Amino acid sequence: MAPSNIDTTVIIGILALQGAFAEHQTAIQQLALPRKVDVLLVRTADELARCKALIIPGGESTTIALLARLSGLLDPLREFIKVKPVWGTCAGAILLAKSVHGAKRGGQELLGGMSITIARNGWGSQVESFEADLEVTGMKDPGRPFTGVFIRAPVVLTLEPAPEDPPIQVISRLSPSLLPCSLTSSNSTNEPRTFVALRQGLHFLTTFHPELTRDNRFHEYFVRECVIPSISTPRP
Numbered sequence: 001m002a003p004s005n006i007d008t009t010v011i012i013g014i015l016a017l018q019g020a021f022a023e024h025q026t027a028i029q030q031l032a033l034p035r036k037v038d039v040l041l042v043r044t045a046d047e048l049a050r051c052k053a054l055i056i057p058g059g060e061s062t063t064i065a066l067l068a069r070l071s072g073l074l075d076p077l078r079e080f081i082k083v084k085p086v087w088g089t090c091a092g093a094i095l096l097a098k099s100v101h102g103a104k105r106g107g108q109e110l111l112g113g114m115s116i117t118i119a120r121n122g123w124g125s126q127v128e129s130f131e132a133d134l135e136v137t138g139m140k141d142p143g144r145p146f147t148g149v150f151i152r153a154p155v156v157l158t159l160e161p162a163p164e165d166p167p168i169q170v171i172s173r174l175s176p177s178l179l180p181c182s183l184t185s186s187n188s189t190n191e192p193r194t195f196v197a198l199r200q201g202l203h204f205l206t207t208f209h210p211e212l213t214r215d216n217r218f219h220e221y222f223v224r225e226c227v228i229p230s231i232s233t234p235r236p
Helices: 021-029 045-050 063-069 074-083 091-094 217-230
Strands: 010-013 034-041 054-055 086-089 097-101 113-118 131-138 146-150 153-160 170-175 195-200 202-205
Touching: 010 021, 010 091, 010 217, 021 034, 021 054, 021 217, 034 045, 034 113, 045 074, 054 074, 054 091, 063 091, 086 091, 091 097, 091 113, 091 202, 113 170, 113 195, 113 202, 131 195, 153 195, 195 217, 202 217
Parallel strands: 010 034, 010 054, 054 086, 086 202, 097 113
Antiparallel strands: 113 153, 131 146, 131 170, 170 195, 195 202
16 A cells, blocks of 8 residues: 555646647546546646646647747746656647757747757648558557558658767657658658657657547557656655
8 A cells, every 4th residue: 555645646737728738638538547647737837837747739839839938838848848758749749859840930949858850841731631550669559550640740850869868769650651752751661751759768759649539559658658657756
């Protein structure tokens, strides 16, 4: 039996300034997990401070960054990312990158946290959105494809970890043969443009929208592999 002074509830925040935050909330709440998990929709720095981990949803990355600045959240988010698990999906993946190509005029404010360069709208415009079966590694039922929903999705261009950075793991990829013809690529499985889910230390990104499917394996992976192991047991 756990000591009474240990709070076994894990609060996972979802940045709720813009985008598909409600869908992430539903997916997390449906998981069967070894720890009690509560979801908190985060709109203030005080709410962020209560969280053990954070999901940054898809939406519009420049709008999310602007609203974060106006809400006084931009700097707290950058500090949070330095020490706690964060998962970014689509627009959230852009915000977690070290650098971005194709930013709007005036630039793109980033939160950083992952040693990659990413391209905004790398797959094309809204009308070029698509779905595709993805190969997955390290999660439940790896032999069962996951249907990736790509909506104006970013594309990973390069992996650039410094020697002191945690290694980058490829969790999911798109078959090179399925790359849109608008992208130049090789048939190599090491082509970064095929990488659609990456993990680096505490941080996780997906360039597509897992929350728009009924398959919650990516949400379960984030909680089980990134969040729960990061929570140290308090001293008695």
